[in-house]
Amino acid sequence: MTSLAVHLPGLPLKNPIMPASGCFGFGREFSQFYDLSKLGAVIMKAATGEARYGNQTPRVAETSAGMLNAIGLQNPGVESIIQTEVPFLANYNTSIIANIAGSTISEYKMVAEKFNQTKDVHALEVNISCPNVKEGGIQFGTDPVMAAKVTEAVKEVSNLPVYVKLSPNVTDITSMASAVASAGADGLSMVNTLTGMKINLSKRKPLLANKTGGLSGPAIKPVALRMINEVKQQVNLPIIGMGGIASAEDVLEFLIAGADAVAVGTANFQNPFICSEIIDQLPVILEQYGYSSIQEVIGKGARI
Amino acid sequence: MIQKETVTVKSSKTVALNTTELILQNEYLSQSANPGQFIHVYIDGFMLRRPISIADVNKKEQTITILFKQSGKGTEKIASYQPGNMIDVLGPCGNGFPLESTDDKILLIGGGIGVPPLYYFGKKMSETGKEIISILGFQSKKDLFYEQEFQQLGTTYIVTNDGTYGDKGFVTSLFNKLENYDSYYACGPIPMLKAVKKELPNKVGYLSIEERMGCGIGACFACVIPTTDQTGYKKICKDGPVFSAQEVLL
Numbered sequence: 001m002t003s004l005a006v007h008l009p010g011l012p013l014k015n016p017i018m019p020a021s022g023c024f025g026f027g028r029e030f031s032q033f034y035d036l037s038k039l040g041a042v043i044m045k046a047a048t049g050e051a052r053y054g055n056q057t058p059r060v061a062e063t064s065a066g067m068l069n070a071i072g073l074q075n076p077g078v079e080s081i082i083q084t085e086v087p088f089l090a091n092y093n094t095s096i097i098a099n100i101a102g103s104t105i106s107e108y109k110m111v112a113e114k115f116n117q118t119k120d121v122h123a124l125e126v127n128i129s130c131p132n133v134k135e136g137g138i139q140f141g142t143d144p145v146m147a148a149k150v151t152e153a154v155k156e157v158s159n160l161p162v163y164v165k166l167s168p169n170v171t172d173i174t175s176m177a178s179a180v181a182s183a184g185a186d187g188l189s190m191v192n193t194l195t196g197m198k199i200n201l202s203k204r205k206p207l208l209a210n211k212t213g214g215l216s217g218p219a220i221k222p223v224a225l226r227m228i229n230e231v232k233q234q235v236n237l238p239i240i241g242m243g244g245i246a247s248a249e250d251v252l253e254f255l256i257a258g259a260d261a262v263a264v265g266t267a268n269f270q271n272p273f274i275c276s277e278i279i280d281q282l283p284v285i286l287e288q289y290g291y292s293s294i295q296e297v298i299g300k301g302a303r304i
Numbered sequence: 305m306i307q308k309e310t311v312t313v314k315s316s317k318t319v320a321l322n323t324t325e326l327i328l329q330n331e332y333l334s335q336s337a338n339p340g341q342f343i344h345v346y347i348d349g350f351m352l353r354r355p356i357s358i359a360d361v362n363k364k365e366q367t368i369t370i371l372f373k374q375s376g377k378g379t380e381k382i383a384s385y386q387p388g389n390m391i392d393v394l395g396p397c398g399n400g401f402p403l404e405s406t407d408d409k410i411l412l413i414g415g416g417i418g419v420p421p422l423y424y425f426g427k428k429m430s431e432t433g434k435e436i437i438s439i440l441g442f443q444s445k446k447d448l449f450y451e452q453e454f455q456q457l458g459t460t461y462i463v464t465n466d467g468t469y470g471d472k473g474f475v476t477s478l479f480n481k482l483e484n485y486d487s488y489y490a491c492g493p494i495p496m497l498k499a500v501k502k503e504l505p506n507k508v509g510y511l512s513i514e515e516r517m518g519c520g521i522g523a524c525f526a527c528v529i530p531t532t533d534q535t536g537y538k539k540i541c542k543d544g545p546v547f548s549a550q551e552v553l554l
Contacts, residue, residue, distance in 0.1 A: 029542070045525075053530070055536060057474065058516040060526040062352045062378070069518065070531035072526045073500060074537075218353050267350060269519040272394065 002283040004294050006261055008238045009186040010123045010161030011095050013040035016294065017251065017279050020265035021045055021093045021125060021165075022071065022243050023101035026085035027092075030268070034276040039186050041095035043189075043263055045084065045174035046127050047115070049107045051077035054071075056209035057132075061198045063270060066217030067242070067266055068196050071209035073101055078111045090120040100154070101127040101164070109153045116158040124160050125240075126150060126185075128166030129192035142168035143191070144179035161186035162239060166227075168194050169222070173227045177235040187238040188231065189263070191224045217266040218244040232258030232301035238299075248276065248281035254288060258301020306394055307332055311343075313389045314367055319449040319488060320442075323417070324383040325359070327367050332363075333358075333395050334366040338427035340400025340512055342544045343370065344520035346392040350378050355517050355541065358396065359420035360427070371420040371449070397520050398545050399517035401425045401510055405434075407486030410439040411477055412454075413475050413500055415492025416447065421512055422491055423439040426457045437461075437485060439478050441492070476503050490549075498554045508551035515540045529553070 004015035018041040023028055023128040027042050036042060054074030061068045075081065081098075089096050098115045108126065115121045128141035128150055142148045147164065154162050164180040166173060168191040177188055191213025199208040224243025232239065241259025245269040247249060254262045267274045282294075291297055312326040319325045333343065337358050344353040360369035374380045381479050385391065400421075402524035410429060412422045419440050426436050442448045445468035454460040462470030472479060476499045477493070490500045491512035501509065518526035522542030529544070530537050530553040538544060539551060 023519075023524065025525070029519070029521040029523040035309070054525065054528070057527065059528075060352070060516050060518045060524075062350065063353065067351050067518070067528065069524075071525050074528065266351065269524060270346065271308075272519070272521065276419075 002286055002291075002293060004279070004282055005120060006294060006298060007205060008161075008240070009262055011041060011097075011261075015040040015279050015282065016095070016255070016261035017275050017282070018043055018240070018261065018263050019268055019275055020263035021127065023067075023265040023268045026081070028090050030272055033272045035092070036089070037093040038139040038276055038279055039092075039094045040087055040261060041097050041122070043099055043125055044081065044089070044098040046073050046099045046101040047075055047081045047111055048102055048223040049078060049110050050074055051075065051080065058208055059210070059213075061207045061213065062213065063196070063217075064219060066215050066219030068198055068213030068215055069193070069270075070208045070213035072210065074125070075246055079122045082114060086118055086120050089170065095122040096120055097123045097125050097163070099125045101128050105150055105153045106151050108190060109157050112154040113157040116160055121160060122132060123164050124154065124158060124162045125189050126154055127165050127192075128168075129165050136215060141176070142170050144175050147176055148179040148183035151180045152186050155184040162185040163189045165189040165192055167192050168223055168227055168243075174231055174234045177231040177237070181237050182233050186236060187240065188235070189240040190231065191220070191227055191243050193221065194220050201300045216244065218246060220244050221250065225253060228254065229301055229304065230257055245278075246270070248278050251278060252285055255294070255297040256301065256304060260298050305336070306397055307373075308392065308394055309333055311391050312328065313385045313387050313388055313391065316383075316385060319371065321446040323371060323447070323449055323489055324374065325369060325449075326370045326382070326385065327369050328391070328416060329367050331366045333368050333393075334361055334363055337361050337368055337396040338400040338403065339428050340421050341396040341398050342421075342545065343393040343395035343519070344397055347378050347381050351517065352380070353394065353520055354382065355380050355397070355520055357421035357545070359447075360422060371416040371417070380492075388397065390499055390519065398541055399543065401489055401512070401546050403484070405429075405487060407434065409435040409437070409485040411485045411488040412436060413461055413488055413490035413492070414438070415475055415496040416439045416443065417512070418492030418512065419450060420497070422489060425489060430457045436519045437482065439475045441465070441475040441496070442469070466536065474499065476500060479503055494554060501549045501554060510546050511549050511552070512546045513540050513544055513552070517541050547554070
């Protein structure tokens, strides 16, 4: 059988498939459907310094080929995640990536430092691109100087490899990627959701309580592919690609465009088995398109 | 335990204005579903599943019944399904109504499309010898369904907002008419649940809550509700959809 193993900084992955942050909680709910050891890695839901309740409901809305969400980084706080969620995931033979968020640079630092002290977290994904919170998140993700500062701060306190999750809500994604690369990022994770809105006609106002939300799902896949390919031409960092992936063919598109591994997000809501099914299907699709190993696909995105 | 199941449509019937009753064949769901639980229905061509509560179960025939209102393109599509069509669902999801109550006389309070889950619950409670009283509220006569079904369980009062059938008003308008009962079980729109909770502060009560959902299994944090002590929250899809009225802040 075709080997699906890929190597990213700090992450020797048995396959390039991982559930995306925020779409898989901390894995508990999905563990009733299949063995999480099958996954290349799990990216946990964002952790902040203290527990956060998040936004008012409604928090989700369906759109054409996608959905909007405005959860607002609800999470029990880094301490609780380390005490209760990380040990649960550590029962599985998979890599654990901790997504970290904050309102201030010192909060990012504090969260990174705490995960750095645990033995079971293998990498950090720095969320500088959450569009659904008033402070932090996307503010850091749309200004290259701020993005670099957060990256530097996290690198300073952590020995874990740092993947910076980029926002697509920028004019020039390559300048963001270059800035975090110069600041010492070990990899990139892209893209987060595109900010959007849906109107409730009978109420004559936005459907989401937060008014705007992050658009995800197949609707954003072409944007993600274009941005990954653009960044791959100019920045020499491994990329975890994401944005609307729902099939093994989608995975192959991302790998050809320049991703080194991928994360599956919204599709988990439609089909809780999707990551497992994609892992089963990937060797078949690789073979169908004439590849004898996954290594043949990745790393060539800059030249397509 | 939630499973991904394929159900087969056995029958489809319009029971009121834009309101469809589907009887679905599936062994696992029919044997495992409890009153108040729901199924999360996949619709081809739509990104998100639709949570629909289970209105009845027939273990012998291995069927479950769902009732829903067509309120958009997704539910319109489900309403168009014909006998023999297969649907992908997750279920049974959530925690339903408490079944261990020792009360002798219970009140069911349903509003509009919140009525269905109370039927299977009432039926189960009736089987254990409890006396059932029901108040069902609808906007108008054309929205009314399951009157006879509830009458078979016990005294049933119908109220319509426009007075075209039964009493005119809201479900709460009838509270003063009722004899003593031990506990209440309500499902309906949030304003109705708020009014019920406010009017019956000293009664033991349970509320089944509706919200827009993402995953339906507790992973995405889309459908949450604050707890009364304001120190935390509950996930409607996983911890609910049924909560003790004292537990959550509406």
